[in-house]
Amino acid sequence: MSKNGIKEVAKRANVSIATVSRVLNGSAVVSEETKQRVAAVIDELNYMPHAIGRALVTHKTNLLGVILPDVHSEFFSELIRGIDQAARERSYHIIVSSTHSNKKEIESMLNVMQGGHVDGLIIMSPHISAEGVLKRLSLLSNLVFVNSYTNGAKFVSVSIDNFNGAYQMVEHLIGHGYDRIAIIKGEESNFDARERFNGYLQALKKNRIHRIPELEIGGNFTEESGYEGMMKILKLKTKPSALFCANDSMALGALRAMHEKDIIVPGEIALAGFDDVPSARYVLPALTSVHVPIYEMGTIAVKHLLDGVKAMDGMKGIKKVLTTSIVIRESCGCSLKSDEEVSEMA
Amino acid sequence: MSKNGIKEVAKRANVSIATVSRVLNGSAVVSEETKQRVAAVIDELNYMPHAIGRALVTHKTNLLGVILPDVHSEFFSELIRGIDQAARERSYHIIVSSTHSNKKEIESMLNVMQGGHVDGLIIMSPHISAEGVLKRLSLLSNLVFVNSYTNGAKFVSVSIDNFNGAYQMVEHLIGHGYDRIAIIKGEESNFDARERFNGYLQALKKNRIHRIPELEIGGNFTEESGYEGMMKILKLKTKPSALFCANDSMALGALRAMHEKDIIVPGEIALAGFDDVPSARYVLPALTSVHVPIYEMGTIAVKHLLDGVKAMDGMKGIKKVLTTSIVIRESCGCSLKSDEEVSEMA
DNA sequence: CTGAAAGCGCTAACAA
DNA sequence: TTGTTAGCGCTTTCAG
Numbered sequence: 001m002s003k004n005g006i007k008e009v010a011k012r013a014n015v016s017i018a019t020v021s022r023v024l025n026g027s028a029v030v031s032e033e034t035k036q037r038v039a040a041v042i043d044e045l046n047y048m049p050h051a052i053g054r055a056l057v058t059h060k061t062n063l064l065g066v067i068l069p070d071v072h073s074e075f076f077s078e079l080i081r082g083i084d085q086a087a088r089e090r091s092y093h094i095i096v097s098s099t100h101s102n103k104k105e106i107e108s109m110l111n112v113m114q115g116g117h118v119d120g121l122i123i124m125s126p127h128i129s130a131e132g133v134l135k136r137l138s139l140l141s142n143l144v145f146v147n148s149y150t151n152g153a154k155f156v157s158v159s160i161d162n163f164n165g166a167y168q169m170v171e172h173l174i175g176h177g178y179d180r181i182a183i184i185k186g187e188e189s190n191f192d193a194r195e196r197f198n199g200y201l202q203a204l205k206k207n208r209i210h211r212i213p214e215l216e217i218g219g220n221f222t223e224e225s226g227y228e229g230m231m232k233i234l235k236l237k238t239k240p241s242a243l244f245c246a247n248d249s250m251a252l253g254a255l256r257a258m259h260e261k262d263i264i265v266p267g268e269i270a271l272a273g274f275d276d277v278p279s280a281r282y283v284l285p286a287l288t289s290v291h292v293p294i295y296e297m298g299t300i301a302v303k304h305l306l307d308g309v310k311a312m313d314g315m316k317g318i319k320k321v322l323t324t325s326i327v328i329r330e331s332c333g334c335s336l337k338s339d340e341e342v343s344e345m346a
Numbered sequence: 347m348s349k350n351g352i353k354e355v356a357k358r359a360n361v362s363i364a365t366v367s368r369v370l371n372g373s374a375v376v377s378e379e380t381k382q383r384v385a386a387v388i389d390e391l392n393y394m395p396h397a398i399g400r401a402l403v404t405h406k407t408n409l410l411g412v413i414l415p416d417v418h419s420e421f422f423s424e425l426i427r428g429i430d431q432a433a434r435e436r437s438y439h440i441i442v443s444s445t446h447s448n449k450k451e452i453e454s455m456l457n458v459m460q461g462g463h464v465d466g467l468i469i470m471s472p473h474i475s476a477e478g479v480l481k482r483l484s485l486l487s488n489l490v491f492v493n494s495y496t497n498g499a500k501f502v503s504v505s506i507d508n509f510n511g512a513y514q515m516v517e518h519l520i521g522h523g524y525d526r527i528a529i530i531k532g533e534e535s536n537f538d539a540r541e542r543f544n545g546y547l548q549a550l551k552k553n554r555i556h557r558i559p560e561l562e563i564g565g566n567f568t569e570e571s572g573y574e575g576m577m578k579i580l581k582l583k584t585k586p587s588a589l590f591c592a593n594d595s596m597a598l599g600a601l602r603a604m605h606e607k608d609i610i611v612p613g614e615i616a617l618a619g620f621d622d623v624p625s626a627r628y629v630l631p632a633l634t635s636v637h638v639p640i641y642e643m644g645t646i647a648v649k650h651l652l653d654g655v656k657a658m659d660g661m662k663g664i665k666k667v668l669t670t671s672i673v674i675r676e677s678c679g680c681s682l683k684s685d686e687e688v689s690e691m692a
Numbered sequence: 693c694t695g696a697a698a699g700c701g702c703t704a705a706c707a708a
Numbered sequence: 709t710t711g712t713t714a715g716c717g718c719t720t721t722c723a724g
Binding site: 462 | 709710711712713715716717718
């Protein structure tokens with residue numbers, strides 16, 4: 001096995017390595033003749049330029065870092081799909097790493113990624129605000145936050161409209177006559193969860209329905225916590241007529257609990273979730289949920305990162321909020337045709 | 347913003363860059379005193395060694411490449427979870443890229459990854475054999491195949507026992523009295539699919555049940571194809587008493603079709619799938635399926651890659667096959683307690 | 693149009 | 709114990 005580097009190519013083609021580099025990148029004019037000759041040797045040797053050597057001088061790796069919490073797997077993989085697609089269109093690849101929503105781990109990840117390995121970073125940090133994450137990071141550019149709390153600062157972020165999604169869903173339930181609407185929430189520390197809860201609260205308020213503390217159940221976005229939350233609800237003297245879960249996993253858990261206890265959905269208790277995960281349409285009854293454009297969120301994040309959206313200009317961050325849409329299925333008791341159209345707003 | 351490289355650190359600490367490098371890596375003995383001094387400067391400057399510069403000389407990036415088809419999302423994300431976990435334990439990160447099971451794309455990916463960016467590669471290629479993938483690749487080491495067809499060659503691979511999983515499941519169905527057992531298969535080109543189909547065939551044969559061509563329906567592992575396959579089955583004059591789907595997605599699709607047509611499961615037609623995806627337990631009736639240790643497959647692949655398992659020794663590849671286990675739920679009509687234990691065999 | 697040479701940021705002999 | 713120096717594989721001035 002010979003050396004097989006750019007030098008070998010140069011030698012065999014009787015040119016300097018500079019020329020080889022030039023035909024490799026088309027960076028300067030090379031005579032057709034030598035170009036052919038070099039290309040032939042490259043092909044013959046099956047030569048591939050060494051990305052690291054190149055990156056060292058160009059300061060470009062064509063790699064994008066993606067940091068996300070490892071919960072929420074359907075959500076997660078859809079997001080990656082979107083990111084990967086958009087990245088590869090720009091001939092980038094992605095390095096994925098899941099922190100466990102642990103600040104230490106996020107920082108360590110950031111360090112690794114700052115080490116020059118990636119040209120940009122997409123970070124999803126539902127539990128820690130952007131400023132918290134960036135405490136000691138000099139770079140503020142080449143960074144976009146996804147679904148994170150970027151408290152009015154100069155970050156680029158793309159997220160979904162959690163508040164309105166929840167608001168609309170709860171209004172929908174109210175509109176169909178339910179007035180005792182329970183909620184299984186996500187964790188306090190989770191940004192998405194807080195916003196969704198706020199949407200719920202606002203919808204009640206707008207419709208002059210008083211909140212009932214015992215109907216506000218804690219959860220943590222897992223199927224299990226939905227199951228347990230539902231069990232608590234079923235122990236109440238006066239049961240709710242409807243239940244809104246802050247995500248689909250918990251709704252699925254709640255559904256399982258109701259099946260076990262022979263509660264008819266939506267007959268006795270109507271149910272709605274949030275996220276519109278694929279399984280939502282396969283359970284029985286099919287789950288009414290808030291559709292979230294996860295894939296688009298991924299592609300947009302990449303677009304912002306790579307297509308020259310700079311957050312630094314003028315100190316004001318860029319905040320893209322994707323609208324959600326409610327998709328009606330069977331679990332909420334109405335049976336309109338589902339509308340899954342996904343739109344955006346600036 | 348000053349330079350902030352190793353040189354700056356060296357200058358401020360009044361040492362040579364070599365010494366800085368030494369305290370960075372603990373690669374040689376440095377006096378406690380200078381060590382302290384250098385460490386202080388590093389901290390003060392918030393200096394991070396440039397990974398690319400380092401990689402160029404060490405030939406180590408601490409990055410692992412993962413190439414997989416982008417179908418099969420629940421499977422996919424679970425596999426990544428396993429890989430990522432095992433990788434991070436060894437302080438590696440992973441670069442994920444999903445080809446679309448397209449040979450060209452796989453090759454291009456391989457090139458990118460061979461460019462020096464990764465120290466090893468995990469590749470899952472259900473449609474293309476290992477030899478096909480490696481046609482023109484010089485390196486055979488630092489490569490492990492996951493769930494791919496490594497035709498007796500000198501590769502390292504880890505896969506699941508598709509054949510026996512299917513065999514056992516079909517035997518289970520037969521054992522409970524079903525004798526007209528349909529199957530919705532995966533694509534011919536898919537290695538997993540072929541093995542599962544073989545398992546089905548073998549179980550029939552062993553039990554002296556003749557195969558009935560009209561009961562062998564084509565599919566492609568998507569929910570949609572399961573739905574369509576079921577619709578075809580329901581048009582048959584003599585319907586099967588049970589249906590085995592080569593994966594859960596298709597089983598879910600078939601289930602949806604049966605719900606639509608008011609076929610009672612398992613009363614009229616029993617159903618079983620393969621993969622044991624999370625949703626399997628939440629549908630109604632809960633889906634009997636073949637459990638696959640996806641996560642473990644990921645961790646084992648990494649272990650093989652990083653913990654010094656060399657395939658080249660003596661020309662014989664290493665082939666790890668993980669056993670599957672059937673988990674009984676409601677859809678097959680029996681109601682034993684489910685056993686989800688996962689074991690391995692060499 | 694092409695070659696020589698200087699580095700990119702780091703590690704690893706080899707000396708001192 | 710520490711410094712000097714030679715690269716790792718490439719791109720990119722700068723001459724020619």
